Amino acid sequence: MKAYSVTLKENGKYIYGTTFENIVDLYLFDMELRNILFSLIEHIEVHLRAVITNYFSLKYGNFGYKELNNYNKKNFQRVQ
Template structure:
């Protein structure tokens, strides 16, 4: 097991591998906020077989790459969230209006490739896994565990949406 390193030791490790660190205080601040291990993944493309970094590998450049990746990820997650919310809303609306509030419980409302028994198992699992969530408690108590599609769909994983 590796031993923990101080920020100073982490900086020395980066330097010993050939990383240029223009501003030690900035580097310490970054390491305090990001974590050496997370940041080390961004150094991997600059690493040689001898565990050194390529010439002119600069900490500030690696940090800018990390920041670009972080911001891009935030943009993508935001866009994916919008798509997912819209997909949930439209699937619930279509299915409820075609088959009724509990139509998802009837295997006849799905094509033959649909493994309805596994789908229902997964639904029961997500209900159980989320039993402390307020709307789950509400439907368990007030409606004896009956969840209309527009409610239960909020617990579905993205993979569960593929059953529709």
């Protein structure tokens, strides 16, 4: 919780009127924002994994991931 109170200080002292509830509110806001962002990032990650898996499967077959030579850099084209 200490990190959340840093912005509520000037010259090492709390700004007049700062309450513990202000610090808790900052913490709760940060927690909610983090949950929203991670939820969105998770959707993006799952989508990208699906796109990469689909591309790889179509190019090398269903078990192409087992063949080490399929991971050689020269086998990959830049997607634009």
